[in-house]
Amino acid sequence: MNCRICNNSNLKKFLSLGVQPLANSFLSKDQLNDSEPKFPLELCFCEHCKLVQLSYAVEPEKMFRNYFYVSSTTKTFVQHFTGMAESITREFHLGKNSLAVDIGSNDGLLVRAFKNQGVMAIGIEPAENLARMANQEGAETINDFFSEKSAEEILRRKGKADIITANNVFAHINDIHEAARNVKMLLKDNGAYIIEVQYMADMLEKMTFDNVYHEHLSYYTLISLRNFFEKQGMRIFRAERVDTHGGSIRVYAALQGSAHREDPSVEELLRHEKSIGADKCETYTAFADKVNGTKKKLTDCLREIREKGKKTAGYGAPAKSSTLLNFCGIGRDEIEFIIEDNPMKVGLFTPGTHIPIKNPVAIEEQKPDYILILAWNFATEILSKTTSLRDKGTKFIIPLPNLRIE
Ligand SMILES: [Zn+2]
Numbered sequence: 001m002n003c004r005i006c007n008n009s010n011l012k013k014f015l016s017l018g019v020q021p022l023a024n025s026f027l028s029k030d031q032l033n034d035s036e037p038k039f040p041l042e043l044c045f046c047e048h049c050k051l052v053q054l055s056y057a058v059e060p061e062k063m064f065r066n067y068f069y070v071s072s073t074t075k076t077f078v079q080h081f082t083g084m085a086e087s088i089t090r091e092f093h094l095g096k097n098s099l100a101v102d103i104g105s106n107d108g109l110l111v112r113a114f115k116n117q118g119v120m121a122i123g124i125e126p127a128e129n130l131a132r133m134a135n136q137e138g139a140e141t142i143n144d145f146f147s148e149k150s151a152e153e154i155l156r157r158k159g160k161a162d163i164i165t166a167n168n169v170f171a172h173i174n175d176i177h178e179a180a181r182n183v184k185m186l187l188k189d190n191g192a193y194i195i196e197v198q199y200m201a202d203m204l205e206k207m208t209f210d211n212v213y214h215e216h217l218s219y220y221t222l223i224s225l226r227n228f229f230e231k232q233g234m235r236i237f238r239a240e241r242v243d244t245h246g247g248s249i250r251v252y253a254a255l256q257g258s259a260h261r262e263d264p265s266v267e268e269l270l271r272h273e274k275s276i277g278a279d280k281c282e283t284y285t286a287f288a289d290k291v292n293g294t295k296k297k298l299t300d301c302l303r304e305i306r307e308k309g310k311k312t313a314g315y316g317a318p319a320k321s322s323t324l325l326n327f328c329g330i331g332r333d334e335i336e337f338i339i340e341d342n343p344m345k346v347g348l349f350t351p352g353t354h355i356p357i358k359n360p361v362a363i364e365e366q367k368p369d370y371i372l373i374l375a376w377n378f379a380t381e382i383l384s385k386t387t388s389l390r391d392k393g394t395k396f397i398i399p400l401p402n403l404r405i406e
Pocket residue numbers: 003004005006007008046047048049050051
C-alpha cells in the first residue's frame with residue numbers, strides 16, 4: 001500500500017495490534033458461532049510526508065453503512081458541537097444566508113446546532129440509520145458518502161458553502177485527495193474547511209493507542225496535514241488542540257487565494273510537534289515499545305484480580321474498547337460483562353472477544369468487585385456518576401493513559 005498523502009511505496013511499519021475484527025461489528029447471540037472477518041491492524045510511518053497510517057484499508061461499505069456511534073448520546077459531545085457551532089458562527093460572521101455543510105454528520109447534531117444559530121446547514125452521512133434519524137429530527141441530511149456526486153447535489157440544492165466541517169471523519173477517508181477536490185468545488189472563495197481529527201501528537205503523549213482501529217486509516221499531525229493541503233493548493237491558517245476522543249486537533253484550511261491570514265497557532269503547533277519528534281520514525285518505534293508495555297501491565301492486573309477470585313465488569317463499549325480488548329486478549333475469563341448506555345448495543349456481544357453487553361442496571365444487580373472503564377476518555381464523567389458504587393467498595397480501573405485504580 002502506498003502513502004495516502006504522497007504515494008510513497010516505502011512505508012515503515014512500527015506497531016502491530018494483531019489481526020482484529022472491525023471495531024464496530026458487534027455480534028448478536030446468533031452470530032457468535034459464525035466466523036468473524038478479521039483484518040491486520042498495523043501502523044506505518046511515511047518518512048517523506050510524515051503521515052502515520054494503517055497498512056491495510058478495509059472497504060468503507062463494510063464499515064459505514066450501518067453505524068452504532070451516535071454523537072447525541074454523549075453529553076460531552078452535545079456541548080462540544082453546540083459550542084463549535086456558536087464559535088464558528090461568531091468568528092466567521094455567519095448569518096441567515098450563510099451555508100454550513102457537515103461531512104459525516106452522524107445523527108445531525110452539528111447541523112441542528114448551526115440551524116439553532118440561524119445558519120443554513122446540511123449534512124451528509126453514509127449510515128442509513130443515522131441519516132434517517134437526522135432527517136426525522138429536522139437536520140437536513142443526504143444519505144451518502146462524500147463524493148463528487150453528493151457534493152454536486154449539495155451545490156444544486158444549496159449553492160456554495162461558507163463553512164465545511166468534517167469532524168472525526170477525516171481519518172476515515174481513504175482517498176483524501178478526492179475529498180479535497182470535492183471540498184474545493186463546494187467551498188466559497190473565502191470559505192473555511194474545518195476538520196477535527198484525532199491528533200497523533202496526543203496519541204504519542206497520552207498513549208491513546210486504542211484509537212487505532214480499521215475505521216481510522218490515518219493519524220494526523222499538523223506537519224502531515226500541512227503537507228497534504230499544500231499538495232491540494234490549500235493552506236492551513238489556524239490550528240488548535242481540542243480534548244475530544246482523548247485528544248484531537250481542529251484545523252482551519254482555506255483556498256490558497258483566500259483572505260484568511262495565518263494565525264500564530266500554526267507555527268506554534270508545528271514547533272511543538274518537532275520538539276516531541278513527531279516527524280521522526282524512531283519516536284514511533286519507541287511509542288510501540290510503550291504500547292506493548294501497557295498491554296503487559298493491564299493483563300497482569302486483570303490476572304491478579306481473577307486469581308484472587310474477584311469479579312470484573314467493563315464500563316462502556318465504544319469502538320476503541322474493541323482494539324484494547326482484542327490486542328490484550330481480554331475476553332470473558334477476565335470480564336464477565338460490559339455495561340453500555342447506548343441501547344443499540346445492549347444485548348449484543350463485543351467483536352472478537354464475545355463479552356456480553358448489558359444495560360447499566362446490571363452493575364447494581366451483579367455487584368462486580370472491579371470495573372474496567374473502557375470508555376476511559378469519559379472516566380471523569382463516569383466516576384462522578386458512580387460515587388455510590390465506589391462508596392460500597394467497587395474499584396474502578398482506568399486503563400489509559402497510565403493504568404490506575406480508584
Ligand atoms: Zn507520505
